[in-house]
Amino acid sequence: MTRKPLDSLRVQLLLLIIGSLVVAQSISLWLFVDERSLAVRAAIGAEAAGRAANVAMLLEQAPKELRASILRAADSPLARFRTDPQAAVDHLDHRAGGAVEARVRSFFGAEDSREIRVELHEVEREFPPMRSVPPEMAAEHKQMMHDKISGLELTLSIALEDGTWLNVDTRFQRPPLQWPIFSAVSFGFTAAFLIGVAFWYLLARLTWPLRRLAQAADRLGRGEENKPLPVAGPSEVRELTDTFNHMQERLVRTVADKTRIMAALGHDLRSPLTALRVHAEMVDEEETRDALVKSIEEMQDMVERTLAFARGMAISEAPETIELGEFLTELKCDMLNAFRLETDTPLQVRLRPQSMRRALRNVIENAVRYGDDVEVTYSREYDRASIWVRDHGPGIPETQLEEVFEPFFRVETSRSRETGGTGLGLSIARTIMRSHGGDVTLQNHPDGGLLARLDLPFSQSSNQQERTIS
Known part of the structure; x- marks a missing residue:
């Protein structure tokens, strides 16, 4: 019966080790990427909050005829600044952007009680055109984003002193998945070490005694002579090998004892049967003598076949x-x-x-x-x-x-x-x-x-x- 490669204990243990290593490395990479994403999000949110607060203070201090120039200068491919009579954020649930709001208030001072609204949510749509952005820069940015932006959108509304609102739309893409060179090299060295040590030493130390034990059991079942197996390997394998050696010794001794008893009985019966044959030949009555001789010959034949049966049980x-x-x-x-x-x-x-x-x-x-x-x-x-x-x-x-x-x-x-x-x-x-x-x-x-x-x-x-x- 052919055995599939995956049926081998050595292969299964090796696949288990490598699979566990891959899973552990994948979890570590996922955690690294998530932490990196959170760090990038916090950095961009803090930068957008500080930039919006500075623009708001600049608008309040500059003449009104300069506001349009200030807003055009503040615009970028990923951020739009505008002043509107109404706030772009039309709800008061600021829990999603609490850190951003705190960052903005830190620029105005603790005594400033103006209203600040923040909205943060995921987006995946075509990137809208930006004001005051050169066409070639907008086209290059659109191609870089593959015509769509997939990431986070931060909308910030800051109340100005004249009753208008500074509305800021900031978008940033999620950081792409990256496999650091150091992690790849570390994974390769770890896998090579585990394969070398586990496969060539640990697995061989475990599987070779088991294979030797299986071959010895096969030889024992076929009646071949077996020497006691060397006790080696882990403690469980050593215990199994020692138990097999004792079992083999008891089986061989039991078969030998039964064979010896049957052979001894057959041999010891020969002498009395020979004596009976001699006495039967001395009987004068022919009919009785023939019947006795026939019975004795049948008994002798049975004894010979019993000896033959005992020889058949012997393994020599x-x-x-x-x-x-x-x-x-x-x-x-x-x-x-x-x-x-x-x-x-x-x-x-x-x-x-x-x-x-x-x-x-x-x-x-x-x-x-x-x-x-x-x-x-x-x-x-x-x-x-x-x-x-x-x-x-x-x-x-x-x-x-x-x-x-x-x-x-x-x-x-x-x-x-x-x-x-x-x-x-x-x-x-x-x-x-x-x-x-x-x-x-x-x-x-x-x-x-x-x-x-x-x-x-x-x-x-x-x-x-x-x-x-x-």
């Missing part, structure tokens, strides 16, 4: 990497062409040859004994190799497809042309397949007969090589 043979088609061809030659074989696709698998040959022989001989025209094929099924053994016999009742794997269980009435076996062949085959990390299952074929499937998983090292190639 070293695994090898072989080509499955060639392996099945050699098995066919050894069994005197007892079945048809199709070997189309080269397939490399890792197994213990003698044990696997024994498991396949038991399944194939069982098919030959109870069926006709046995056919053996194999295929790749995701992360495992599957060997299919099909016969054309009567099949097995669905309720007994699992019971036939029990030791000494025989289905004599459903699919036997002649009595044979002691019911250990399929049990031995399943034991061997499971020691490889696989299994044996049976199912009745839709077209008749029995279909046996032997699954053999690929090792993790083989899967890793295939993922690297792909």
